[in-house]
Amino acid sequence: xxxxxxxxxxxxxxxxxxxxxxxxxxxxxxxxxxxxxxxxxxxxxxxxxxxxxxxxxxxxxxxxxxxxxxxxxxxxxxxxxxxxxxxxxxxxxxxxxxxxxxxxxxxxxxxxxxxxxxxxxxxxxxxxxxxxxxxxxxxxxxxxxxxxxxxxxxxxxxxxxxxxxxxxxxxxxxxxxxxxxxxxxxxxxxxxxxxxxxxxxxxxxxxxxxxxxxxxxxxxxxxxxxxxxxxxxxxxxxxxxxxxxxxxxxxxxxxxxxxxxxxxxxxxxxxxxxxxxxxxxxxxxxxxxxxxxxxxxxxxxxxxxxxxxxxxxxxxxxxxxxxxxxxxxxxxxxxxxxxxxxxxxxxxxxxxxxxxxxxxxxx
Amino acid sequence: xxxxxxxxxxxxxxxxxxxxxxxxxxxxxxxxxxxxxxxxxxxxxxxxxxxxxxxxxxxxxxxxxxxxxxxxxxxxxxxxxxxxxxxxxxxxxxxxxxxxxxxxxxxxxxxxxxxxxxxxxxxxxxxxxxxxxxxxxxxxxxxxxxxxxxxxxxxxxxxxxxxxxxxxxxxxxxxxxxxxxxxxxxxxxxxxxxxxxxxxxxxxxxxxxxxxxxxxxxxxxxxxxxxxxxxxxxxxxxxxxxxxxxxxxxxxxxxxxxxxxxxxxxxxxxxxxxxxxxxxxxxxxxxxxxxxxxxxxxxxxxxxxxxxxxxxxxxxxxxxxxxxxxxxxxxxxxxxxxxxxxxxxxxxxxxxxxxxxxxxxxx
Numbered sequence: 001x002x003x004x005x006x007x008x009x010x011x012x013x014x015x016x017x018x019x020x021x022x023x024x025x026x027x028x029x030x031x032x033x034x035x036x037x038x039x040x041x042x043x044x045x046x047x048x049x050x051x052x053x054x055x056x057x058x059x060x061x062x063x064x065x066x067x068x069x070x071x072x073x074x075x076x077x078x079x080x081x082x083x084x085x086x087x088x089x090x091x092x093x094x095x096x097x098x099x100x101x102x103x104x105x106x107x108x109x110x111x112x113x114x115x116x117x118x119x120x121x122x123x124x125x126x127x128x129x130x131x132x133x134x135x136x137x138x139x140x141x142x143x144x145x146x147x148x149x150x151x152x153x154x155x156x157x158x159x160x161x162x163x164x165x166x167x168x169x170x171x172x173x174x175x176x177x178x179x180x181x182x183x184x185x186x187x188x189x190x191x192x193x194x195x196x197x198x199x200x201x202x203x204x205x206x207x208x209x210x211x212x213x214x215x216x217x218x219x220x221x222x223x224x225x226x227x228x229x230x231x232x233x234x235x236x237x238x239x240x241x242x243x244x245x246x247x248x249x250x251x252x253x254x255x256x257x258x259x260x261x262x263x264x265x266x267x268x269x270x271x272x273x274x275x276x277x278x279x280x281x282x283x284x285x286x287x288x289x290x291x292x293x294x295x296x297x298x299x300x301x302x303x304x305x306x307x308x309x310x311x312x313x314x315x316x317x318x319x320x321x322x323x324x325x326x327x328x329x330x331x332x333x334x335x336x337x338x339x340x341x342x343x344x345x346x347x348x349x350x351x352x353x354x355x356x357x358x359x360x361x362x363x
Numbered sequence: 364x365x366x367x368x369x370x371x372x373x374x375x376x377x378x379x380x381x382x383x384x385x386x387x388x389x390x391x392x393x394x395x396x397x398x399x400x401x402x403x404x405x406x407x408x409x410x411x412x413x414x415x416x417x418x419x420x421x422x423x424x425x426x427x428x429x430x431x432x433x434x435x436x437x438x439x440x441x442x443x444x445x446x447x448x449x450x451x452x453x454x455x456x457x458x459x460x461x462x463x464x465x466x467x468x469x470x471x472x473x474x475x476x477x478x479x480x481x482x483x484x485x486x487x488x489x490x491x492x493x494x495x496x497x498x499x500x501x502x503x504x505x506x507x508x509x510x511x512x513x514x515x516x517x518x519x520x521x522x523x524x525x526x527x528x529x530x531x532x533x534x535x536x537x538x539x540x541x542x543x544x545x546x547x548x549x550x551x552x553x554x555x556x557x558x559x560x561x562x563x564x565x566x567x568x569x570x571x572x573x574x575x576x577x578x579x580x581x582x583x584x585x586x587x588x589x590x591x592x593x594x595x596x597x598x599x600x601x602x603x604x605x606x607x608x609x610x611x612x613x614x615x616x617x618x619x620x621x622x623x624x625x626x627x628x629x630x631x632x633x634x635x636x637x638x639x640x641x642x643x644x645x646x647x648x649x650x651x652x653x654x655x656x657x658x659x660x661x662x663x664x665x666x667x668x669x670x671x672x673x674x675x676x677x678x679x680x681x682x683x684x685x686x687x688x689x690x691x692x693x694x695x696x697x698x699x700x701x702x703x704x705x706x707x708x709x710x711x712x713x714x715x716x717x718x719x720x721x722x723x724x725x726x
Contacts, residue, residue: 073711080705165710172708221587223618252615255586306702306709310695313713318681321721332673339669342443345535346669347528348436350676358684361724 042075047082049178051150061169062155076169079176084302086175087289088182090196092222093206095187098232100139102206102272103183107143109278110181116148117181118174122192123154124163150179161316164195168309171199197225198305198312201298202288205229209238209245223249224256227265228284234269235276242269261297263288328357405438410445412541414513424532425518439532442539447665449538450652451545453559455585456569458550461595463502465569465635466546470506472641473544479511481537484548485555486517487526513542524679527558531672534562560588561668561675564661565651568592572601572608586612587619590628591647597632598639605632624660626651691720 037045037056045053060072091106093099103119110117119140143149155166171182184200186192197203205226223229229249234242249267258264266284270277292298322328335349344352400408400419408416423435454469456462466482473480482503506512518529534545547563549555560566568589586592592612597605612630621627629647633640655661685691698712707715 073708076708077711080708084705169708169710221584224584224587248614248618251611252618255611255615303703307699309709310698310702310713313710314685314717315678315682317713317717318685319678322677322681335673336670339673340666342447345436345439345443345532346672347532347676348440350673350680354677354680 039071039074039078042071043078043176046075046079046173046177051177054150054173054177057173058152058170061166061173062157064157072169076172079172082176083172084175086171086180086182087202087285088171088184088200089285090184090186090193090200090203091206092186092193092196092203093232094208097206097208098272099185099187099206102230102232102270103185104140104142105272105275105278106281107140107149107183108146109282111143111146111148115181116179117143117146117150117183118171118179119143119149119151119183119185120167120170120174121152121154121185122160122163122167122196123187124157124160124192150174159316160191160195161312163192164199165309165313168199193222193225198308201292201301202227202285204285207231207245207249208233209241223252224259227259227261227263227288228281229253229265229267230281231267231269232272235271235274239269261292261301262295263291263297322357325357325360327360328353331356402434402437402441405434406441406539409438409442409536409540414540417513417536417540420536421515421533424529424536425520427520435532439535442535445539446535447538449534449543449545450565450648451534451547451563452648453547453549453556453563453566454569455549455556455559455566456595457571460569460571461635462548462550462569465593465595465633466548467503467505468635468638468641469644470503470512470546471509472645474506474509474511478544479513479542480506480509480544480546481513481515481534481542482506482546482548483515483530483533483537484517485523485526485530485559486550487520487523487555513537522679523554523558524675526555527562528672528676531562556585556588561671564655564664565590565648567648570594570608570612571596572604586615587622590622590624590626590651591644592616592628592630593644594630594632595635598634598637602632624655624664625658626654626660685720688720688723690723691716694719 037053042053042057042060046057057072057075060068060075063069063072091099091103093102107117107119140151144151152170155163155170157163157166167184171184174182182200184196186196193203203225205222205228207229209231231242231245231249234246246267246269253265253267268277268281268284270281289298292301323332331353335344335353338344339346339349400416405416405420405423409420420435420438423431423438426432426435454462454466456465470480470482503514507514515533518526518533520526520529530547534547537545545563547559549559556566566588568585568591570592572594594605594608594612597609609630609632616628616630631640631644631647633644652661655664686695694716698707698716701707702709702712
């Protein structure tokens with residue numbers, strides 16, 4: 001299938017050190033200057049499933065330039081009524097758990113069943129010049145050549161809130177373009193799992209079995225977010241350890257109350273590299289979606305998430321407006337020290353700073 | 364020992380339904396109108412360990428009246444330099460886990476070793492007319508008659524933030540009065556465990572063993588907060604189940620990374636009612652404090668908590684100022700519906716409301 005974006009993909013490959021040879025640039029094949037697209041051009045193209053236009057729209061969303069953002073919001077708003085018809089699956093795991101290989105293999109399984117798959121990523125530490133390891137096409141070898149797969153690295157946005165928002169907006173565009181499966185990958189930096197958990201329907205945790213009975217530590221709080229836990233590298237010598245890990249996780253899950261979905265999180269073994277146990281993992285996910293569609297939780301969770309993000313946006317802006325004020329920032333440093341020196345209570349210190357802030361606002 | 368507050372205590376008992384017979388009020392013994400105390404009266408009394416004055420100061424802190432709050436803040440500020448020299452231990456568990464009996468028994472153990480103990484509680488659902496079940500002296504029979512024990516029910520304050528603040532302020536007063544052990548009990552309503560965890564040095568989770576291998580569910584997130592987990596009712600018929608639960612919790616804890624303290628949370632069995640295993644529980648707590656004093660985490664955690672509460676106060680007020688605005692509140696209802704109907708993105712909805720808010724502020 002024609003990939004008019006190939007020149008961009010090669011350019012992107014260049015920035016992944018040591019991955020590919022620089023291409024020979026044909027001096028007679030300059031990069032075409034793209035015609036500017038209108039809002040309607042974008043929307044029509046997306047709704048027709050045109051990947052080139054979808055790509056450009058996502059680039060628009062990711063752009064930090066003011067005029068791009070305005071255009072992006074108009075495109076998003078027109079795509080909103082066509083969004084929502086997909087399974088959104090969050091995927092996390094410690095570095096080295098084999099996420100890329102697993103996404104490659106899970107993704108192919110999804111495509112074989114006739115779906116279209118977008119693979120997105122949240123990695124607040126990514127910088128454009130270096131490129132994020134997540135959503136790196138070179139590590140998802142099989143998916144990257146599939147016409148029905150669309151892979152994007154994490155947007156950069158200066159803050160987790162910004163990255164999360166742009167990812168959610170990209171989901172809207174992908175869904176409007178007919179992608180009925182969305183993976184959102186995260187590497188476990190800071191609060192990114194919470195962000196991903198708040199934008200997906202199913203949250204999958206990829207774990208490894210360690211040596212003996214001590215498993216590779218997962219970040220506190222992640223286990224309770226997972227709708228499914230899958231132990232990778234259940235192959236060869238490692239099978240016994242993987243099965244022991246599976247038993248341990250199942251026992252641990254018994255100690256927690258049921259999540260709000262009413263679904264009992266399951267634990268399975270698989271091998272991404274040797275492609276073992278993949279159908280069973282996907283069967284679990286199918287059963288989850290049946291379950292939450294039947295008991296209404298699917299819709300409830302989506303609605304809660306939509307509202308949650310409005311309040312998150314608001315809270316983030318309220319705080320930014322306060323903490324980015326340089327007068328306030330200076331005052332806070334002083335107050336912190338007073339508190340640590342037991343000279344003022346946290347409450348009164350906060351009150352003093354807030355008084356200054358609200359007086360500023362009233363001037 | 365003389366308890367000049369007896370008439371108040373009887374009055375408090377009256378409001379706990381069915382607990383005690385109404386006392387016969389001697390018509391010749393009217394409640395004395397108390398002389399008003401100055402800030403210095405309060406502070407001097409507290410520093411001398413005068414329980415009557417401490418009690419009145421705590422009542423002042425809990426009061427919602429403006430002039431009381433002002434006075435309270437002055438007293439607190441003067442007590443601040445004398446605070447901090449105690450072990451603050453948070454205690455939580457599901458209803459029925461036997462918290463009151465356990466606090467009674469743990470408390471006695473602490474007193475036997477020569478300490479002075481204040482028992483406080485956080486229960487945001489308490490209403491003054493009904494009285495909170497937590498910190499209920501009638502359920503801590505042994506402690507309530509000990510001169511070196513000071514028990515207060517949860518303050519009412521309209522919000523968890525308010526209750527948490529008043530509890531922290533009460534801790535300051537108790538420490539200034541010479542109490543070197545503070546228990547803060549919480550029943551697991553909403554976010555109260557997070558609040559308690561953020562104001563104590565050690566967080567103890569009291570668990571029960573259930574039938575078979577299914578334990579009474581604990582709230583998600585609590586287990587990862589616990590520095591120690593103790594399985595109650597390890598007595599009689601129940602011993603085997605309790606020991607099985609202990610093993611299960613120990614296995615589950617292996618799945619998590621070490622908490623920031625570097626301390627490996629421990630799991631023990633005990634019986635509050637039959638007073639078995641109490642010294643072992645307290646030995647664990649002693650070893651924890653040795654550990655975190657040695658590695659510097661004790662001070663680090665206290666400093667983090669002090670700063671945390673200033674930011675919590677600020678964030679709470681910023682949000683209250685926004686969300687309590689009736690114009691904003693109306694607008695949010697409309698925006699929520701637009702979002703649910705896919706007519707506007709969460710981001711743009713938030714932006715619209717924020718624009719209105721900040722325009723209001725600039726008028």
